[in-house]
Amino acid sequence: MNNEVLTSPNVDEQCVRSLTEDLLNRFSDANEQEFWGAQFDLGLARVESPRGCGGLDAEPALQRVIDLMLEAAGRLGTWKRNSMGIGMCGPTIVTWGTEAQKSRLLRPIFTAEEIWCQLFSEPGAGSDLASLATRAVRDGDEWTLNGQKVWTSRAHEATWGLLLARTDPDVPSRQGVTAFILQLAAPGVEIRPLRQMTGDSTFNEVWLTEVRVPDEMRVGPVGEGWKVGTTTLMNERVSIGGNSLVPQGRGPIAEPLELWARSPRKDPTKRTELAQLWIEAEVLRLLAYQAQARRQRGVPGPEGSLLKLGNALLRQRIGIFVVGLLGAAGTLCDYDLPSEELQLDPVIGFLGSRSRSLGGGTSEIMRNMLAERILGLPREPQIDPSTPWSQIPRS
Ligand SMILES: Cc1cc2nc3c(=O)[nH]c(=O)nc-3n(C[C@H](O)[C@H](O)[C@H](O)COP(=O)(O)OP(=O)(O)OC[C@H]3O[C@@H](n4cnc5c(N)ncnc54)[C@H](O)[C@@H]3O)c2cc1C
Numbered sequence: 303m304n305n306e307v308l309t310s311p312n313v314d315e316q317c318v319r320s321l322t323e324d325l326l327n328r329f330s331d332a333n334e335q336e337f338w339g340a341q342f343d344l345g346l347a348r349v350e351s352p353r354g355c356g357g358l359d360a361e362p363a364l365q366r367v368i369d370l371m372l373e374a375a376g377r378l379g380t381w382k383r384n385s386m387g388i389g390m391c392g393p394t395i396v397t398w399g400t401e402a403q404k405s406r407l408l409r410p411i412f413t414a415e416e417i418w419c420q421l422f423s424e425p426g427a428g429s430d431l432a433s434l435a436t437r438a439v440r441d442g443d444e445w446t447l448n449g450q451k452v453w454t455s456r457a458h459e460a461t462w463g464l465l466l467a468r469t470d471p472d473v474p475s476r477q478g479v480t481a482f483i484l485q486l487a488a489p490g491v492e493i494r495p496l497r498q499m500t501g502d503s504t505f506n507e508v509w510l511t512e513v514r515v516p517d518e519m520r521v522g523p524v525g526e527g528w529k530v531g532t533t534t535l536m537n538e539r540v541s542i543g544g545n546s547l548v549p550q551g552r553g554p555i556a557e558p559l560e561l562w563a564r565s566p567r568k569d570p571t572k573r574t575e576l577a578q579l580w581i582e583a584e585v586l587r588l589l590a591y592q593a594q595a596r597r598q599r600g601v602p603g604p605e606g607s608l609l610k611l612g613n614a615l616l617r618q619r620i621g622i623f624v625v626g627l628l629g630a631a632g633t634l635c636d637y638d639l640p641s642e643e644l645q646l647d648p649v650i651g652f653l654g655s656r657s658r659s660l661g662g663g664t665s666e667i668m669r670n671m672l673a674e675r676i677l678g679l680p681r682e683p684q685i686d687p688s689t690p691w692s693q694i695p696r697s
Contacts, residue, residue, distance in 0.1 A: 313349070313360035315367055321346060322371045338380055338413040341372075347412045348392070355396050355408055361598055366547060380414035386456065387411035387418030389541030391464045394481075394534045398522040403483070407462070420538075421451040421465035421484060421508060422531060426696055428453075429667050431466075432475040432528065433696060436510060438467035438482065445469075445482065445520070447490075447513040453661075457493050457506040460486050466531050469524055471692040478691055479527035483519040490514070500653045538662050539606040540597070546590035546609060554613070554620055555583035557648065561627050575623055579616070586612045604676045611668040614658040621652035 325344055329337045341347050342356045349364045351357025372379060381388055392411045395403055410416040427434040436449025447467055457463060463484045470478035486493065490513035495503040522530040546553060562568075562576055586609060593605030625632030625648060632649060659665040673679040685694055 313358045313364065315364060318346065318349060318358070318360065318364045318367055319371065322368050326371070326375050326377070334377075335413055335415070337377060339409065342409050342412045348388070348396075351393070351396050355404055356392075356412055357396075363594055363598060380412060383414040384411060384417050385541070386420050387414075387416070387462075390420060390534045390537045391418040391462070393537040394464060394530060395521065397533050398481070398530050400518070402518065403521070407483070410461075416461040417456060417459050419454050419457045419460040419463040419486070420534065421454050421457070421463040422534075423453045424450060425452050429664055431531070432479070433691070433694065434466055434468060434479065435696075436465070436467045437471075438469050438480060438515070440469070440517075440524075441514075443517050445515045445517065447482070447484070447510045447515055449510050451508040451510070453496075453505050454493075454508045455505045455661075457486060457508050458495060458503075462486065463508075464521065464534060466527050468691065469527075472690050473525070474688055475691045475694065476528040476687075477525055479531070480524050481521040481527040481530035482515050483521060484510075484513070484515060485519075488513050488515070498654075498657075500650050502650075502654075535663070536606075539610055542610055542613065542662055546586050546613065547594060548587060550584065550587065553583065553587065554617055555580055557651070558620055558623055558627070561624055561648065565627055572623075572627060579620055579623060582612070582616050582619075586616060604672060607663075607668045607671045610662060611665050611672070614665055614668075617655045617658045621648075621655035624648045625652045 321344055325337075325341055325346060329340045332340065338347075345351075345353055345356065345358035345360075346368050347356030349358050349360040349368065350362040352359055369379065388411060392408055395407055399407070407416070411418060422431060422434070424434050424436060436447065436451065438445045438447050445467075447465075449467065451457075451465070454463070463486055465482045465484045466479050467482060468478050469480040472478070484491070486508075490511045492509040492511070494507040494509070496505055496507060497503050498505070521527075551559060558576055558579060562572075589605050589612070590609055593603060593609060596603045596605065628648060632652075634649065670682060674681050
């Protein structure tokens with residue numbers, strides 16, 4: 303193992319390649335948990351994070367080099383098991399957390415020993431998140447939380463959740479919010495599953511009644527929770543967009559290509575439709591690389607919102623195309639997968655794709671952002687932002 307590499311201020315591609323090879327050699331017989339722990343300790347979990355936080359202070363693009371090498375060696379990583387922890391809550395703790403929070407919480411996020419969820423949305427606060435009403439009241443070294451969250455993905459399997467609560471109702475909406483880390487097993491937390499049209503139950507209502515949270519589990523200063531939440535949501539968009547950083551023909555377009563190749567009927571109108579989907583997938587793929595390059599130069603562009611919007615539309619159209627291609631079988635939910643390369647039942651994929659224009663910010667909100675920030679169209683009417691939250695009418 304080359305220790306000089308670890309202390310080098312300039313971590314380049316050659317350096318991460320040699321570290322990854324070293325990881326694969328030294329831990330070839332390790333079980334998954336040990337392997338992922340070693341990956342974190344070597345700074346190969348999220349290279350852009352600081353040393354000690356699973357990273358090497360390196361260019362974010364180098365993560366792809368590591369991930370591809372690990373994938374080729376059959377080490378598939380923990381992303382799918384703990385996507386919100388790795389893609390959103392972990393990076394937020396890196397930015398805003400105390401040293402104690404970082405050393406306690408980051409490693410088990412990456413090894414997926416502790417699953418995370420995001421407790422932002424409420425029945426009256428989705429697109430308009432700033433109107434959230436869950437209350438946190440300080441009581442010595444603790445806070446008491448009361449309220450309700452909704453659409454909380456994976457709350458039923460999570461150990462921890464990143465939560466936004468209102469700590470001061472008498473200041474403007476965004477100023478009176480504070481972020482906390484909630485232990486889902488804490489007394490007073492009730493998790494009620496919500497059934498989706500796919501038949502799955504991946505998200506929940508979470509009710510909070512007199513829940514005690516120690517002040518050491520506050521993230522960032524009191525009243526700065528809006529900024530903490532913005533960090534989380536920006537990371538969410540990056541991780542949604544990051545899924546488009548794939549080789550040509552991979553990602554969402556792989557499924558219709560695979561099904562088309564196996565389909566006995568080659569309807570020419572379907573062929574044209576597939577070609578159009580391929581072009582759109584390719585445009586989004588290239589846009590994702592452009593977004594990444596701009597981020598690295600420190601110029602975040604509008605691509606994040608474009609990618610979110612474009613991917614939602616593309617996935618939904620792919621879903622429709624695929625069930626159309628399956629014909630009558632497309633009406634069955636227990637359809638036999640024609641190939642092991644398909645990871646999801648196409649019909650479930652079609653039903654699930656409907657949610658893509660909601661989760662992570664709706665398509666209408668993405669269009670609003672693009673209209674205002676890129677096209678320079680007038681802002682939509684809104685309440686005077688200096689109005690205290692407690693004086694804003696709500697249902
Ligand atoms: C699969 C999935 C997983 C989710 N997981 C989580 C999670 O883990 N944690 C979490 O906190 N939340 C989660 N959410 C919630 C998600 O963030 C919200 O659904 C989303 O922000 C929209 O909020 P809402 O559902 O309250 O809809 P609303 O905000 O009530 O919107 C209803 C409709 O009105 C439109 N609309 C609202 N405001 C405007 C406007 N200003 N201009 C134009 N149209 C507008 C919307 O686009 C939408 O079509 C998840 C949602 C989904 C679908």
